[in-house]
Amino acid sequence: MLINVTYIPHLNALRTFSVAARHLNFTTAATELNVSPSAVSHQIRQLESYLSTSLFDRTARQLTLTAEGEFLFRRLDDPFQKIGLAIEQMRTPLSTKSISLLCRPFFSSLWLAPRLRSLWTTLPGIDLNLIHKTSFTLADAETADIAILWGKGNWPEMTCERLVKGTLxxxxxxxxxxxxxxxxxxxxxxxxxxxxxxxxxxxxxxxxxxxxxxxxxxxxxxxxxxxxxxxxxxxxxxxxxxxxxxxxxxxxxxxxxRPFDLTLGEYSYYLAWPSRRPPETRVRRVIDWLLAESRTNASN
CATH class of the missing domain: 3.40.190.10 (Periplasmic binding protein-like II)
Structure with a gap:
């Protein structure tokens, strides 16, 4: 079901609520939002009045969310995080330093290299350091900003997103x-x-x-x-x-x-990076470009 989003009431109050719910502390939320704690409290009261329900339980020593507050927070926090990330990505220069990408020469020559012109057109100023190895360990992959790995996507302590579905x-x-x-x-x-x-x-x-x-x-x-x-x-x-x-x-x-139709289909090429080290903005933009190229290729 599609909702008309041309008018969302109390958008600023919704953002204030999301921050306050994340911290469960109006003073900490006020510091992040650069407003006074009373301003945070006032906006929360406005939102509760509009929704005709309490979003916080203020009776306990520790501020907690009501069931309605928890429902709303779970649906607001991720969109606001994505909006913030998008703004940060738009303002962050790409050419801060080179981005290292580790992959096998075979995949690089047949899939990646023919697309690099599109990368530099889409993300001008990007400085990419392509590192090619015929085989490498997870320790090797952890040294790069991004690694393209062949396998089942189940490497421990690595975050993976499938780039290209493979068949053999x-x-x-x-x-x-x-x-x-x-x-x-x-x-x-x-x-x-x-x-x-x-x-x-x-x-x-x-x-x-x-x-x-x-x-x-x-x-x-x-x-x-x-x-x-x-x-x-x-x-x-x-x-x-x-x-x-x-x-x-x-x-x-x-x-x-190709003499036979039978294929092995459980392996794919994955984008991977250490889970303990989330991609920086400039790296995430390259990851998003790679995934977009993969989707475009799959639809053709």
Whole structure:
């Protein structure tokens, strides 16, 4: 249900109530609002009169909210916090210092780098420090302002927001398809070399779900850099698991081939930062831009 918000009565009193309810102390609220405690009390009385209900229980030694006050506070505090954050973001210069962003080269080259022109157009003056590592620990991620992590979004002591939903499926190159043909069923993969990521778990999971958990292949190679694995696939040296959305152009032109529909869908790319260190305004603006780019990409 949409409410007409062109006129909200007693908006200043609502803000005063929100601050007073957060502190449960009129004097502390007055200090934050830069008014007198009597002004705070007067505005609260006005609001209570308008609503025909008491918002605070003043009989106890400690000021407390009534049930009606608690109801109102829970619906007011977050909007006022968001308004304050928006104003702060508009007034904060972006170029205070560089923002470090840690991610893997593969994702950076295929998804992030093509969008950087839009970043600098949207947030002029931003100073971005891109740090690329083929693999990194949570300790590495904690040293950056923002990290883009691949996984399930369940890293301890990290706050995560999903950036790009990931899927993994076998990908082969046109050269290998000409030499050995395109596999028609999962068991046909026994004829090919499988290219693995750092710990081989993705291929093991995909083969199990495909019904061939103990498949013996003609060869395998562990390559920790996804860009190198992709180059091997393009050179006809094996089959890798990768996200077809990131490789859409190479798939569309026929350089790469996706032989099966079966995918692993429980992994994604996440924006992450330490929970103990909320993003500064300038960092939050980059996070919001990244999420907006992701939503735009998903809708296209």
């Amino acid at each position: 499926t076998p990908i082969m190159g046109r050269q290998l398809a000409k030499i050995a043909g395109v596999p028609e069923k999962p068991s046909d993969l026994a004829r090919y070399t499988l290219l693995h990521e750092e710990n081989r778990t993705h291929w093991a999971t995909w083969l199990e779900r495909a019904g061939v958990p103990n498949l013996k292949t003609s060869g395998s190679a562990l390559v920790d850099d996804t860009n190198v694995r992709l180059q091997q696939v393009l050179n006809g040296q094996g089959i890798m698991l990768s996200d077809p959305a990131l490789l859409s152009e190479l798939l569309a032109c026929g350089e790469l081939i």
